[in-house]
Amino acid sequence: EAGVAQSPRYKIIEKRQSVAFWCNPISGHATLYWYQQILGQGPKLLIQFQNNGVVDDSQLPKDRFSAERLKGVDSTLKIQPAKLEDSAVYLCASGISGDTDTQYFGPGTRLTVL
Amino acid sequence: DQQVKQNSPSLSVQEGRISILNCDYTNSMFDYFLWYKKYPAEGPTFLISISSIKDKNEDGRFTVFLNKSAKHLSLHIVPSQPGDSAVYFCAARLDNQGGKLIFGQGTELSVKP
Numbered sequence: 001e002a003g004v005a006q007s008p009r010y011k012i013i014e015k016r017q018s019v020a021f022w023c024n025p026i027s028g029h030a031t032l033y034w035y036q037q038i039l040g041q042g043p044k045l046l047i048q049f050q051n052n053g054v055v056d057d058s059q060l061p062k063d064r065f066s067a068e069r070l071k072g073v074d075s076t077l078k079i080q081p082a083k084l085e086d087s088a089v090y091l092c093a094s095g096i097s098g099d100t101d102t103q104y105f106g107p108g109t110r111l112t113v114l
Numbered sequence: 115d116q117q118v119k120q121n122s123p124s125l126s127v128q129e130g131r132i133s134i135l136n137c138d139y140t141n142s143m144f145d146y147f148l149w150y151k152k153y154p155a156e157g158p159t160f161l162i163s164i165s166s167i168k169d170k171n172e173d174g175r176f177t178v179f180l181n182k183s184a185k186h187l188s189l190h191i192v193p194s195q196p197g198d199s200a201v202y203f204c205a206a207r208l209d210n211q212g213g214k215l216i217f218g219q220g221t222e223l224s225v226k227p
Contacts, residue, residue, distance in 0.1 A: 033213075040219065040220075041220075042203050042205070042218050043203070044217070048214060091157055091158070093157070102148075102163075103213070105157030107155065108157050
């Protein structure tokens with residue numbers, strides 16, 4: 001079974017530039033999560049989708065971050081414009097149905113903002 | 115507001131001995147606790163979990179203990195192996211929050227041969 005795929009794996013940008021990350025969850029998984037992991041901290045949930053609907057985006061900085069999952073499968077996370085403090089690993093995870101099931105994580109995208 | 119805390123950033127253990135990783139939490143509404151293991155350049159992988167109605171769950175060399183009165187859980191690895199060297203994250207889930215996990219800061223375990 002293929003795992004959660006993410007691209008790119010690494011990205012370096014200047015502050016105020018824009019960047020987008022892509023995630024392809026495990027086939028058949030209805031729930032998709034985006035987490036931000038800053039160095040030395042644990043992952044922090046940014047947004048959770050159930051199919052193509054948003055379940056929780058309470059910790060998403062909506063003035064600069066946006067995410068979509070239009071067809072209920074792949075998802076993109078965008079930052080526009082980026083700030084220095086956005087430097088982190090962005091992790092995508094998926095689960096069968098949310099709530100009680102295990103979340104499976106992708107390898108993450110390491111973003112460096114200069 | 116750090117609801118899940120792992121106060122030891124690192125732990126070093128000799129191969130064959132026991133590794134004990136600790137985690138404290140503040141929210142009594144957490145209903146499920148999980149441990150994830152993370153190797154460099156990889157995403158976290160699920161290791162073991164425990165429901166708030168239990169005080170112990172065992173899976174092979176891994177055992178998780180939950181002390182609700184102290185709001186404390188621990189992961190025991192016996193015997194420790196060099197391949198266990200990784201960062202371990204404790205995570206907690208709020209009841210009826212759609213699966214949202216709140217993670218601790220992680221503890222880096224190093225198992226020396």
